[in-house]
Amino acid sequence: MRSATVPPPRSPRLGRGWYLAAVLSAVLAVGMCLLGWRQADQADRIGAHPVRVEGVVTQLPTGGGSYSAVSYRAAGQPHTAAALPLADGAKLGDAICLEHAADDAGAVRICGDTYPQPVGVGLARFSVPVALLFFAVCMLRILRHRRAVAIRSGQSRFATTVALAAGALPDGMPAITQGKRSRRRRRSGGRRGLH
Template sequence: MPKMSSVVAVLCLAFTVFIGCSIAGQMADARRIDASPARVKGTVDRIIPGSRGSGSVVRVSYQAAGRRLTTTSLPLGLDGHPWPVVGDRLCLEVAAGHPEAVRLCGDKYPRGADWFATYQLMAVAGTAGTLMALGFVVSALRARSRPSVRRSVDTTAPSRSSPDRAGGGSLES
């Protein structure tokens, strides 16, 4: 059982690290944009339908710092943003020094405020899962390392509730 708990702990830890890195990336991009914001116009140039009930991916193209860039990470259709159609023009904020850091005008985080809160909750859940699984592993390992305290049953010794085998009498004198 500790082996399975170890696997669960490692998976929860990997999940937590992934989410933590996503949070750090969102915060870093938001800070870059806040430090030197530049407004540009983006155009929805492709909507890729999701498979098996997953959401569609919206690709937005924009020009910043003399480069043509694309992004698929904007929270379009979420956080109160309307669902776009191909050809829609969008207001975007980019970091002047890092034009690949982009968000919709007026948003705090590149993937939207709802996603940021969701990432934080997932990180807390992953951390809790890691700690619970590790606690189970430690408990199981401690229990395994303790010497067994089982009593051996002596079948030759007389029982207190049955008559004495040698004397044939009862325990009462």
């Protein structure tokens, strides 16, 4: 009995980079959303009951990953605010007007500003849509790949079934035809004997 083997078609391969990019873009979008939400929440709490205090610049941003630092006292306790947007030309020891929330001395901003860290809010507004768009592109590519793999696997199963059926028919055909011929011979021979 002959067995026909049909090599299955190669399924398209998808690199791991697509999955990694989808995960990273989702993490970035969630992180930036949390950053923006935290800034908005602190701005709301400060705006509800602002308490003005005087701060002193203790550190200036150098551009090498270090942020500014402003120390202040609230309810008799020392506090430090980092990454506040200082004015150009600010120096160590300069006094700065700050306002913090009455129920949270850690929620502080420079007087006249809306958010404690406006740069973070702007970054969140820009990066969240970009990250979500990139995540959607990655997910569409992954879903298309999975559909292609499913279609190819279905086609390979169908081709294998057809090949097996086609290989089995020639082996069984002689027995079927020989049976029909032997019956015809018997019938014809019997008729000739009678005449």
